[in-house]
Amino acid sequence: MAYREIVEIGNDVLRKHCKKQEKFDHRLRILLKDMADTMYEADGVGLAAPQVGILRRVVVMDVGDDNGLIEMVNPEITYRSEETQTGREGCLSLPGRQAVVTRPMTVTVKFQDRNGEEQELTGSGLLARCICHELAHLDGELYIDVMDRELTKEEMESRIPEDPPEEAEGEE
Ligand code: NI
Numbered sequence: 001m002a003y004r005e006i007v008e009i010g011n012d013v014l015r016k017h018c019k020k021q022e023k024f025d026h027r028l029r030i031l032l033k034d035m036a037d038t039m040y041e042a043d044g045v046g047l048a049a050p051q052v053g054i055l056r057r058v059v060v061m062d063v064g065d066d067n068g069l070i071e072m073v074n075p076e077i078t079y080r081s082e083e084t085q086t087g088r089e090g091c092l093s094l095p096g097r098q099a100v101v102t103r104p105m106t107v108t109v110k111f112q113d114r115n116g117e118e119q120e121l122t123g124s125g126l127l128a129r130c131i132c133h134e135l136a137h138l139d140g141e142l143y144i145d146v147m148d149r150e151l152t153k154e155e156m157e158s159r160i161p162e163d164p165p166e167e168a169e170g171e172e
Helices: 026-041 126-137
Strands: 046-048 058-061 070-080 084-089 099-104 106-112 118-124
Touching (some): 026 046, 046 126, 058 126, 070 118, 106 126, 118 126
Antiparallel strands (some): 046 058, 070 106, 084 099, 106 118
């Protein structure tokens, strides 16, 4: 296991545009492994390379569904549903903060895997939210740029109207 330090808001690296990943080499595989280790250690559902100080278009995510760990290199959203979802969102680079953010309900993303093979994935709900959030990092964007409102400390610790119904939440 190799953990990398997570960059926090205030560091300019989070506001930079990331470069395309050109090489599908050993260094990329180390980066992907370190990013996954770091994400799981921090109890996150997604992590983008700039969050560990690397300005490359690389993200990892695991929202706890059947997809398990997803690695995306040079991802691009090719479809955003008109239907939206409004809910709670946080970021490992903004510790102790949460906001209500509106995102598409469903997105399709095309990307390359660790071997450079073209892949496509369609996700809804939390996965769609996570894809939008992580890909935004690659262009220096944070959820605070698009949020509906920031939650207070009290709201962070209790249910808010935007939370999913309790029965739905407990399903998995
Ligand atoms: Ni984030």
